[in-house]
Amino acid sequence: MANNSGLGYITIEGNEGLIRGALLVVDVRGIPMDFRYTDYIRPTKLERILYGNALDTYLKEELVLQSLLDAVEAEPQLWICNDAELLDPLKNIGRVKAVLISPSTRQPLESVGSIESTSEPNVFLLQADGVSAPLRLAFAAGTRSDEIQNSAALLVEAAGTMELTEPFMRIQKALSSLASGTEA
Amino acid sequence: MNIGQVKKFLSRSVFKRVDVKNLSSEISEAPKIFKLRSRVQTYKFEGNITADVIKPIEILNELKCKTEGFKFSHGLLHVNGGFIKRYNKYDIKINAAPKLKMSQPKNALKQIIMMPQERMNRIKWQKMRPKLAPGEMVIAWYGPIVESAVLKLVLNKQPGTLLIWYDSRSRKFSTRGLFLCRRLDSGSRPEWRWV
Numbered sequence A: 001m002a003n004n005s006g007l008g009y010i011t012i013e014g015n016e017g018l019i020r021g022a023l024l025v026v027d028v029r030g031i032p033m034d035f036r037y038t039d040y041i042r043p044t045k046l047e048r049i050l051y052g053n054a055l056d057t058y059l060k061e062e063l064v065l066q067s068l069l070d071a072v073e074a075e076p077q078l079w080i081c082n083d084a085e086l087l088d089p090l091k092n093i094g095r096v097k098a099v100l101i102s103p104s105t106r107q108p109l110e111s112v113g114s115i116e117s118t119s120e121p122n123v124f125l126l127q128a129d130g131v132s133a134p135l136r137l138a139f140a141a142g143t144r145s146d147e148i149q150n151s152a153a154l155l156v157e158a159a160g161t162m163e164l165t166e167p168f169m170r171i172q173k174a175l176s177s178l179a180s181g182t183e184a
Numbered sequence B: 001m002n003i004g005q006v007k008k009f010l011s012r013s014v015f016k017r018v019d020v021k022n023l024s025s026e027i028s029e030a031p032k033i034f035k036l037r038s039r040v041q042t043y044k045f046e047g048n049i050t051a052d053v054i055k056p057i058e059i060l061n062e063l064k065c066k067t068e069g070f071k072f073s074h075g076l077l078h079v080n081g082g083f084i085k086r087y088n089k090y091d092i093k094i095n096a097a098p099k100l101k102m103s104q105p106k107n108a109l110k111q112i113i114m115m116p117q118e119r120m121n122r123i124k125w126q127k128m129r130p131k132l133a134p135g136e137m138v139i140a141w142y143g144p145i146v147e148s149a150v151l152k153l154v155l156n157k158q159p160g161t162l163l164i165w166y167d168s169r170s171r172k173f174s175t176r177g178l179f180l181c182r183r184l185d186s187g188s189r190p191e192w193r194w195v
Helices: A045-072 A084-093 A145-159 A165-182 B003-014 B108-113
Strands: A008-016 A018-026 A033-038 A078-081 A097-102 A113-119 A123-126 A134-140 B057-059 B076-079 B084-086 B118-119 B135-144 B150-156 B160-167 B176-183 B189-193
Touching: A008 A165, A018 A045, A033 B108, A045 A084, A078 A145, A084 A097, A084 B003, A097 A145, A097 B003, A113 A145, A123 A145, A165 B076, A165 B118, B057 B150, B076 B160, B108 B189, B118 B135, B135 B160, B150 B189
Parallel strands: A008 A078, A078 A097
Antiparallel strands: A008 A018, A018 A033, A097 A134, A113 A123, A123 A134, B057 B076, B076 B084, B118 B160, B135 B176, B150 B160, B176 B189
8 A cells, every 4th residue: 555545436347247447536626646447357157147137236345446556556536436335345344434425416505625425325415516426425324424524535635636526437438548558 | 057056057057057257366566567677778989078078077986866766976977968878987087167367457557647637627616716807718628637736738628628638747736716707899819817
């Protein structure tokens, strides 16, 4: 672990047929500090039969996520994912706080930094900056309120210098670019 | 002809009587019962068998048939739904199913660091406006941008986003916003303004 700053974005895509993952650690300006990705995993027919319904979970959590987290050198202060299924394993394996962020269509909250609970458990709205709709934040069950407040504070700080959901798009573009480069 | 036969003859012809006997008393032995025997073809196999050759493979390992009291021994294999055959068990190699594993994640920091960040036009959320000359209007606002760290800015006209290349070695962190303005009256080019 080289240092402990910035935000870590992690995404795992695909289903039981084909799964791959990537993570991008950026500083608060969005400048990359670490980027790792996996090749697609293609389970054989025998493996699908042997693992059954547990295959997806095993691939995502035990293989892809664990491998990515083991490989990363610039560990972030907060892991950000775009899949609710990753919250629990990220919290357990990632050793630092984890949150799912997604845009909302709600009206802006009172002021930058405002956080509001929703009807869903462990889901909040955060007004991270003054130039967008509130972000929807979801935490793993059992996340303490002080961890939620700390995560929200980190996101508000970073939103002052970068766009919080943008790195996910960059990961997708990078993966497409790397895939096409490999094919060529 | 003895007396018994004479009696029997007279009884049948004069009195029209016929002797009726109990059958059970005539049967001294129980009927024979034959067991059905299972026939198993056995072959001596010469050479090595691998899991590839006998796939799918079903091992009848000490399978007991309780009703008949016999059992299959080790080494009986049911190959591709065919007859049960016997192989020398020491010739059989059973390969364990490989555990799912993957190669090490790859490091592509050099590639992604060359890629631009993309900012959406947030003019509808931005309440602040730059000082505008008469006949000027604001088209877009992009931010936050660390102006001192910018290497290159490109307007991606189709989606209306701004592409930003940063100098990754920069230690500057202060941000600004960038307005895109244009004059309404002529065909002049749009103008960028940092605020």
